[in-house]
Amino acid sequence: MSAHSAPSRLGGHASPIQRSGGSLPFSDERHLQAHRWLVDEAYLLDAQRYDAWLELLTADIHYLMPVRVTTALGAGYDCAPGMAHFDEDKYSLSRRAARFCTQHAWTEDPPSRLRHHLTNVRTFATADPDHLVVDSGVLLYRSRGDVREPALISAGREDLLRRMPGGTGWLLARRTILVDDAVLRTQNLAIFL
Amino acid sequence: MTDQARLFSEVRRGMIPAHIYNDEEIFRLEREQVFGRAWVFVGHESEVPQPGDYVVRRVLADSFIVARGEDGRVRALFNMCLHRGMQVCRAEMGNASHFRCPYHGWSYRNDGRLVGLPFHRDAYGGEAGFPRKGQTLLPAPSLDTYNGLIFLSLDPDAPPLHDYLGDFAFYLDYYTRQSPGGIELRGPQRWRIRANWKIGAENFAGDMYHTPQTHTSVVEIGLFREPKAEKRKDGATYWAGNGGGTTYKLPPGTLEERLRYVGYPDVMIETMKQTWSTAQLDVVGRDGFMVSAASVFPNLSLVHNWPRVADSEEVLPFISIRTWQPIGPDETEVLSWFAVDAQAPERFKALSYKAYLMCFGSTGMFEQDDVENWVSLTSTAGGAMARRLLLNSRMGLLEDDTEVVAPLPRERFAGPGVARVGYGEYNQRHLLERWADHLEARA
Ligand code: FES
Numbered sequence: 158m159s160a161h162s163a164p165s166r167l168g169g170h171a172s173p174i175q176r177s178g179g180s181l182p183f184s185d186e187r188h189l190q191a192h193r194w195l196v197d198e199a200y201l202l203d204a205q206r207y208d209a210w211l212e213l214l215t216a217d218i219h220y221l222m223p224v225r226v227t228t229a230l231g232a233g234y235d236c237a238p239g240m241a242h243f244d245e246d247k248y249s250l251s252r253r254a255a256r257f258c259t260q261h262a263w264t265e266d267p268p269s270r271l272r273h274h275l276t277n278v279r280t281f282a283t284a285d286p287d288h289l290v291v292d293s294g295v296l297l298y299r300s301r302g303d304v305r306e307p308a309l310i311s312a313g314r315e316d317l318l319r320r321m322p323g324g325t326g327w328l329l330a331r332r333t334i335l336v337d338d339a340v341l342r343t344q345n346l347a348i349f350l
Numbered sequence: 351m352t353d354q355a356r357l358f359s360e361v362r363r364g365m366i367p368a369h370i371y372n373d374e375e376i377f378r379l380e381r382e383q384v385f386g387r388a389w390v391f392v393g394h395e396s397e398v399p400q401p402g403d404y405v406v407r408r409v410l411a412d413s414f415i416v417a418r419g420e421d422g423r424v425r426a427l428f429n430m431c432l433h434r435g436m437q438v439c440r441a442e443m444g445n446a447s448h449f450r451c452p453y454h455g456w457s458y459r460n461d462g463r464l465v466g467l468p469f470h471r472d473a474y475g476g477e478a479g480f481p482r483k484g485q486t487l488l489p490a491p492s493l494d495t496y497n498g499l500i501f502l503s504l505d506p507d508a509p510p511l512h513d514y515l516g517d518f519a520f521y522l523d524y525y526t527r528q529s530p531g532g533i534e535l536r537g538p539q540r541w542r543i544r545a546n547w548k549i550g551a552e553n554f555a556g557d558m559y560h561t562p563q564t565h566t567s568v569v570e571i572g573l574f575r576e577p578k579a580e581k582r583k584d585g586a587t588y589w590a591g592n593g594g595g596t597t598y599k600l601p602p603g604t605l606e607e608r609l610r611y612v613g614y615p616d617v618m619i620e621t622m623k624q625t626w627s628t629a630q631l632d633v634v635g636r637d638g639f640m641v642s643a644a645s646v647f648p649n650l651s652l653v654h655n656w657p658r659v660a661d662s663e664e665v666l667p668f669i670s671i672r673t674w675q676p677i678g679p680d681e682t683e684v685l686s687w688f689a690v691d692a693q694a695p696e697r698f699k700a701l702s703y704k705a706y707l708m709c710f711g712s713t714g715m716f717e718q719d720d721v722e723n724w725v726s727l728t729s730t731a732g733g734a735m736a737r738r739l740l741l742n743s744r745m746g747l748l749e750d751d752t753e754v755v756a757p758l759p760r761e762r763f764a765g766p767g768v769a770r771v772g773y774g775e776y777n778q779r780h781l782l783e784r785w786a787d788h789l790e791a792r793a
C-alpha cells in the first residue's frame with residue numbers, strides 16, 4: 158500500500174514522509190509503541206470519545222478514505238479518480254467530532270455499539286526518527302438498535318505517526334483508509350476508522 | 351373499488367398507506383410499471399470523456415455498459431453476452447476498445463458489435479454459417495441526454511427525454527449548466543441503506559419541513575447558517591414538469607450580490623449571466639430564490655447548498671446528483687456524485703468538493719441524520735399495523751382540499767410550474783401522484 162495523500166485533491170498540506178526499508182521486528186521498541194498507540198486509539202473510537210481522539214491528531218493531519226472501484230487487472234488504479242468518502246483536515250474532523258457532541262446528531266442517538274478489531278500491525282522506520290509509518294487491518298463491527306442487521310466494514314490503513322514535540326508519545330499525522338468494499342453496506346459513515 | 355384502486359385514491363388525496371414503503375407486491379409493480387418505463391439517470395458524459403471510456407451502471411437488476419465509442423458517441427449496451435449470457439464487462443469503469451467475454455471468448459467492439467468468435471469457421475461454419483454482421487450487444491431500448499446527463503429507459507417508445515422532464519429542465523440548468531461547458535461529475539460514492547427508494551426522492555423533492563428538526567446539529571456546529579426554521583419557511587417550493595424542488599430565500603440585493611452570498615466567485619457569476627435565460631436569472635436576482643434540493647420522478651435527486659468549509663465566514667456552494675436505486679422493497683443503493691461547473695476555477699472546484707464531503711454523500715453530516723430516519727420508517731412500514739395506517743401527507747391543504755397559500759404570481763417567481771412560499775407537502779404529493787399514475791396504467 159502506498160500513501161494516497163498525493164493524488165487526493167485536498168491532501169496538498171499532508172506530510173510527504175514515506176516508509177524506508179522492511180517492517181521492524183515485533184520486538185522493536187518503536188513497533189511496540191506504535192502498536193500500543195493503535196490499540197489505545199481503537200478503544201477511544203469504540204467509546205466514541207471523539208474529543209480525546211482529536212487531541213491525538215496533528216494540526217496538519219490528512220485523513221483520507223478513497224472510494225474503491227472494481228477495475229480490470231491491468232487498469233492501474235482501483236480507487237475512483239477525484240472522489241473519496243473522507244478527505245479531511247483538522248478543521249473538518251473537528252466539525253464532525255463537534256457534531257457528535259451536540260444533542261442533535263440523531264444518527265448516533267441512540268449510539269451504535271462499535272468494536273474496532275485491529276490486526277496485522279507492522280511498523281516501518283522513515284528517514285526521520287520522529288516519524289513512523291504503520292500499516293494495520295481494521296474490522297469495524299457496528300450494531301444499531303435491538304434487531305437490525307449489524308454492519309461490517311473491513312479496511313487496511315496506512316498511518317504516519319509523528320513524535321509529540323519534546324515528548325515520548327505519538328500523534329497521527331496522516332491516515333489512508335483502503336476500505337475493502339466498492340459499495341458500503343452501512344447506512345452512513347458516522348464513524349471513524 | 352378494488353383494494354388497489356382504493357390505495358391509489360388515498361395516495362391522491364395525500365393520505366399515504368404506510369405499507370407502500372415496504373411491500374413486496376408494490377415493489378413488483380414498481381419494477382414493471384415505473385422502472386420498466388420511466389427515464390432513469392445512469393451517469394454523465396463527463397464520466398466517459400475519451401473514446402473507449404466506459405462505466406457500468408444498472409437500472410434495477412439490468413447492467414449496462416455506458417461506453418463512448420471510437421466515433422465519440424455514447425451508448426448503453428446490455429451487459430450480457432449474446433452467446434450464453436455471461437457478463438461481458440465485470441469492471442465498474444475503465445477504457446477499452448473491445449470487451450472480450452471471459453466464458454468462451456466472443457468479443458465485441460465498444461460500440462457493441464460482435465467482431466470475434468473463437469473457431470468461427472469450425473464451430474459455426476464461418477461467415478456463411480453465422481454472419482457476425484448485425485450481431486450486437488443489446489442496446490438500451492432508449493437513451494437520451496440533457497446537459498450531458500445520460501438517461502436510459504427500458505421502454506423503446508419512451509417520449510423524448512426533454513418532453514419527459516418538461517419544465518423541470520429550467521431548474522435542472524441551475525445544477526448542470528452554470529456555463530456552456532456544463533458540469534463534470536466525480537464519483538459516485540455507493541452505499542446500501544435499508545430504506546425504501548421513494549423516501550429519499552420525496553424528501554429531496556419538497557421536505558423543507560424536516561430541515562430545522564433533522565439538521566439542527568449542522569447549524570449548531572457552524573457548518574450551515576440556513577436550515578433554521580425561519581429561513582426555510584421563507585423559501586419557495588416549485589413543481590414543474592416531471593420534477594420539483596425547494597429553494598431558500600436570499601437576503602435583499604442584486605443578482606450579483608445574491609450569487610456572492612451563496613459563495614460564487616465573480617468569474618462564475620459572469621458566466622452564469624451569459625448562460626442562463628432572463629427568467630432563470632430573475633428567479634435569483636429579482637425574486638431572490640436559490641435552488642436547494644430537488645427530485646425528478648422517479649429516483650433522481652439533486653442538491654445545492656453553501657456551507658462553511660473552514661474556520662471563516664466564507665461559504666462554498668456545492669452540487670450533488672444522486673439516484674435512489676431500488677434493490678428491494680426495504681433496500682436502496684444510493685449513488686451520490688459530486689458535480690461542479692467544468693469551467694470553475696481550480697480552487698473553487700477543490701473547496702466545493704470539500705463542501706460536498708462535509709454535507710452529503712456517505713460521510714455527509716446532513717445525510718447521516720436523514721438516512722437514520724428513513725431506515726427506521728422502512729422497517730416499521732413492513733408490519734401488519736402499517737397496513738391500517740394512512741400517513742398524513744396533506745401539509746398545505748385545508749380539510750376541504752383548498753390550499754393554505756396561493757401559488758406565487760409570475761411577478762414574484764419567474765420560473766415555470768407552480769411555486770408556493772411556506773411549508774407544504776405539495777411536491778411529495780406530486781411525486782406520489784406520478785407514482786400512482788404509473789402503477790395504475792396498464793399496457
Ligand atoms: S457466454 Fe460469452 S462467449 Fe460464451
Ligand SMILES: [Fe+2]
Pocket residue numbers: 560561564565716720
Ligand atoms: Fe435532510
